[in-house]
Amino acid sequence: MHLDPDDLHSLIARTTAKERYLLNDVDLDLREPKLRFLLKRNPHTSSWGDMRLYLEAQIAQRALDVWGSEDAIESERERRAKRKEDNRVRQYEKKIRGHYF
Numbered sequence: 001m002h003l004d005p006d007d008l009h010s011l012i013a014r015t016t017a018k019e020r021y022l023l024n025d026v027d028l029d030l031r032e033p034k035l036r037f038l039l040k041r042n043p044h045t046s047s048w049g050d051m052r053l054y055l056e057a058q059i060a061q062r063a064l065d066v067w068g069s070e071d072a073i074e075s076e077r078e079r080r081a082k083r084k085e086d087n088r089v090r091q092y093e094k095k096i097r098g099h100y101f
Contacts, residue, residue, distance in 0.1 A: 011038070011053040021063035022076055028054070028062070035062065 014037070017023060028035060035058055039050040067073045 008057050010056045012056040012059055014052040014054065017054055017056075017059045021059055022073055022080075023059070023063055023066060027066050031062065031065075035059075 012020070014028065017028070018025075035054055037052040037054050040053055042048045042051050063073055064070070067076065
């Protein structure tokens with residue numbers, strides 16, 4: 001998660017920021033200080049809403065403010081991955097049980 005000096009002004013889309021840095025809407029919209037963003041038309045599908053682009057350095061700092069450390073972010077990422085895998089296995093087993101019994 002360390003940013004190179006070259007990445008100081010790189011932009012990140014809101015959805016990507018939420019996924020990569022484990023932030024939620026409250027973290028991006030309501031926490032002080034407010035994060036500024038650029039609105040840009042969605043290049044993939046113009047009928048969709050505008051993209052919100054944030055400075056990645058500010059998003060990384062906000063994640064550290066929310067989670068406390070990079071280790072805490074990584075621990076939460078691992079916890080979520082394990083929970084997701086457990087749910088996947090549980091759904092598979094439920095499907096198999098329903099099919100054979």
